[in-house]
Amino acid sequence: MSLLLDIFSVVAIVAGGFFYLAGTVGLLRFPDAYTRLHALTKADNLGLALVVIGLLPQVGSLLAGLKLLLVWLLVMLSSAAVSQLIARSVRRQEPR
């Protein structure tokens, strides 16, 4: 059972790492601010979700698991809000 959980953790965290990598490639390669933000927010949120899901079976206590989930929610909230703000500020600077 614990071996299965370990395999699940490794698979989920590696998949999460892949999405982070994909998001970073997008950040470096995409042509403008909007597409870069798009790549970052989507891919990183998914990457973080997979990493958190992968770590959940490994935590010792229920409280630590809840803290992990809280961190995940807070990061999602802030990254979603901040990317909106960045996009809006980019749009304001564009010539119309």
Add this chain to the structure above:
Amino acid sequence: MMVPVVSVVVVALLLWLAVWTVVARDAFLAVAAFVVYGLLLALVWVRLAGVDVALTEAAIGGGLTGALLLGAVGRLRRTEAATTSEGASIATRILAALLALSVTAALMVAVLMLPEPPPSLAPMVVPAMPATGVGNPITGVLLAFRALDTLLEAIVLVIALIGVWSIAPDRAWGGRPGLRYHADPNGILAYLARVLPPLGIVIGIYLFWAGADHPGGKFQGATILAAMWMLVQMAALADAPRTDAASLRAGIVIGPLVFIAVGTLGLWTGGTFLGYPAGWAKPLILTIEIALLPTLVLVLALLMNGPPSRRAVP
């Protein structure tokens, strides 16, 4: 001795970011790199098992200092282009490089010449910890064995705020600091400023309270509380406070005042300034911590606000 690959990568990244911060031509880019540098440095402290230092670095080194520097970048924006195009003379650059290199070299020599084992007071502190009633040795050192340092730190913060306020023009003295923020009341920032503070206040007070026995403490907690207040101000949900309000000024000085009062009490009961009478260490430390919290939150947030700049309304 095997050095893990992760450590090498993190240190290499840290050095690269440090160089980047220095050589960046644009002040905004330099500050952005500095914030990332602070967060990465926090990671290094976690790897060195210095969680208290890591929390402080992330909150104050990366977060608060970064925000203060961003504010400075905003104020310097108009003159920045002129300054960079002017450039420094070769002699100035060589002098600056020499100065920086000699400081680095001196630090390297100091670190490499540390005696083995390095001098430490830790063996003397550990057996004395139970007398303080505090579980986290860092808090114990800050508020029992080196309480005078912490007191002076708090006073320095208040003096720094007085320094910032004293830049204010006469007509704005006592008025509200900074510009009035304007934000869409239905925008995403206002939403964030409504959703995040309840959580942030709980986390800030938790960090403050946990500091007695676990990593954390008043500085880290106060930074988060101050950040929540700034968020609410930036979303234009609340204005900056009037700097002539008596309650505000009382909140700013209460920390050092209570600290000094407890210290003076120690003269009678413990025999020395800041000496805690036996058995009373924990409650007295707690009193000081609770009194310091409003001081720290107010000073950190008001430092962000800057000098009073709007005419005081009678």
